[in-house]
Amino acid sequence: MNDPTQAPTVTDAALAASGRAVIAVEAEALAALQARIGADFAAACRLMLGCRGRVVCTGMGKSGHIAKKIAATLASTGTPAFFMHPGEASHGDLGMVTDADLVLALSNSGESDEILAIVPALKRQGNLMIAMTGRPASSLGRLAEVHLDASVPAEACPLGLAPTSSTTAALVLGDALAVALLEARGFTAEDFARSHPAGSLGRKLLLHIRDIMHTGDAVPVVPADASTTAALLEMTRKRLGMTAVVDADGVLQGVFTDGDLRRALDDEQTDLHATPVSKLMGRTPKTIGADALAVEAAHLMEEFKISSLVVVDAQRKVVGALNIHDLLRARVV
Template sequence: MSLNPSPLPDSDFTASGRRVLEVETRALQALHDRIGPDFAAACRLLLGCTGRVVCTGMGKSGHIATKIAATLASTGTPAFFLHPGEASHGDLGMVTDADVVLALSNSGESDEILTIVPALKRQGNPLVAMTGRPQSSLARLADVHLDVSVPAEACPLGLAPTSSTTASLALGDALAVALLEARGFTAEDFARSHPAGSLGRRLLLHIRDVMHTGEDVPVVAADVSTAAALLEMSRKRLGMTAVVDGDGKLCGVFTDGDLRRALDDEDTDLHATPISALMGRNPKTIGAEALAVEAAHLMEEHKISALVVVDDQRRVIGALNIHDLLRARVV
């Protein structure tokens, strides 16, 4: 094999890449047309599983089975990958009689998988097989067989698994999503299994987790001077202050933007003008139990950088700004 750079023009590389995608697109279309009763039967077996879905496969099929197991587990169907070679040397003990086995083999003749099938059958594990040969040994032994045969591999030699692994991966995704929908799995459920990811932070973090409370909340009475309100804003450093009435209920908000507009008016005396004359009277607010991502959406939609947090009686209980959301990595 030559290690010298190829003399081929760029157009040959792009043509090759497009050909691969065309071949694999045809493989997925063929798979789409075969989705039917067998797919539904597999879904029912997996949905009725009281244990876990044990995904197994050798070589490239093993890599696909690993990804399918991860997708199932993160979308509400407990699953894990079992290496079939290791299974016959003790790891088969990881499989309980409550589990369903999903076995991948393009040929349907992988020795390592066929070796462990009798033990699985003896234990009573339902077997779903995903192969490219409906007449193969594994297909015949399965309770449900899913045909992932493809018209052609994208590899021009017909040797490297390409279209076949793409088809298997896509069918695994189809199983996972069908089960997700059948379970009524929600975005919040997904976030609970991804607490360290950005999605988990976005979906699980509430306003109460990021807002400023107590003495850190900028609040002034409606009858104080604008100069006094500015002092409160400066101390609390949120770029705004809430303005409350005599009952402690929110009646307005004064922001950095309001200050700039006041300074543009030469007739405004900041020491003599009450804050109630300059505050915004219809401020955007949010509740403490709302998700932090909702605050980000409000700020983006209304082009503001801070929010007052109120209770059901519109009493001020907190405040936050865009920097709080950035620190929490919500945005």
Template sequence: MNARIATPVKPTVVNADAVVRSARTVIATEAAAIRALESRIDASFVEACHLILGCKGRIVVSGMGKSGHIARKIAATLASTGTPAFFVHPGEASHGDLGMIMPDDILLAISYSGETDELLFILPAIKRQGIPMISITGSPKSSLASQANVNLDAGIPSEACPLGLAPTASTTAALVVGDALAIALLEARGFTADDFARSHPAGSLGRRLLLHIADVMHSGEDVPRVGPDASLTQALVEMTRKHLGMTAVVDAEGHLLGVFTDGDLRRALDDDGVDLRGATVAELMTRGPKTIGSDKLAVEAAQLMEQHQIHALLVVDAEQRVVGALNIHDLLRARVV
């Protein structure tokens, strides 16, 4: 059997100047398209915001092809910034998914031409339910725009594609209009960073804004603590057992008297006047240590540690009783820092 000899493929020669020029042209074209949108943020935009703010249901975002990809992103942005929204594929809508759209909802339809068949096909059913529609189109005189309660003009001077075929600047413009809607609504609702974190609990912002000291601290028997009369050896044994690089020094009722740390040990070793065999931990401890409450945010502990150049904190209640402890490694594991 004769083996075929593969014909080597000649690598395409890239003209560096040409590709850089092309990329810069695309960026300039799309930037010009976005700048042209500013003058079109007018009464129609305000009316669209008014409609959405008064919506008792959800915003149903729909679009076909590349506009569909943009519609999905706009729906996600609305939902994460305080405006309940989801995407419905217009082709699937006419095969049963129209049942997802309820009378209290609003349809946000995206089509640059404003003549997308799949969207126009479902409009009679939308109209029969009395559902308001906002359209984002590049043609205010299009069929979709004329049937919408409000049309947002996302027209562009030209596509970035040199053939004028691939949606490029037009999809960017639609995306920017959608983002403008989402942020205007966010500000109108008084949506806060805490609200955002509640819908992003797994993200870094969610961890920073939702995770409390009580969620990450060591508590109960895991908290290193000794009495003021404990010897240096007893304090070191407790520190070693609890792996936090410190121990709280407490009275009989658990009230904080001080903290003994690795740093206190080094200072004691350097002090020739200290009798390490006979000294109690109360003589070597740091009085008035930095503490934090269990109801505080974990990120506040990180800030306190950074501000005072320390690596661990004791957690106390309102009566200054020690209820927990944490160190920088606990915050790292929780991905707060």
């Protein structure tokens, strides 16, 4: 083994050249892969679309890492899938596979002992198999109903040993399957959000105003004949930077905000104790419905340079309120 304290001197230019060479080799591998996408690829997609269960992705070593990623991508884009370690499968994990499932097996050589050992059991159960290998004539390639040729002209590793181009090709082929299936199923952004509820897209497409708005006693509301001082006290108690002004039936008449208060204070003629809030409120406030998406509130606030919104029903009765801080806490903005 080389002494790490005696590492050879390598120039920055040589390191960069090595990196570019790897990318060039892998790009060539992907170009070759693209030319092979045809009937076998379509057949694999058909099997996946017709699968009544899940796609069981399996592989050993580096192929196993790629299989895990493919399973995750499939699952998040409308094709139920999971990863099964072929070594553990022989010791009980085969019980995870039902007769309705389809198997996607990855092996660059097509001769992985751990995968070949479980094929007979899968066949007896009636599971169909798609093999992704670098050798169509391999044992795994011949045993599968459909074979996807992921062979590459060369590995990017100069020793020709470490899986590099071959794992890239398998990963890209898995992405190609997932996207083709996504498009075939008519999978939408809303569908994607449902499987990513904690992600940014999920929050934007699934979180509604009713999920984050203040309701009941937490909503700042005063009657139209309330004094400006009473409105100010209500704003202070509820801490949303505004208060809704309603008639006797709870129908919104206007909104009194921090900005309205500042303008009233600038007017020396205004007596906050004697002036009804209805004289100072904004009469055409921006509102939103409880069923609207939270992201719509963010767009309204940004467009009109406001920091809070009153939530109303179809009769314009006040049912809630929210401000920019509620959207920030919900990580919508």
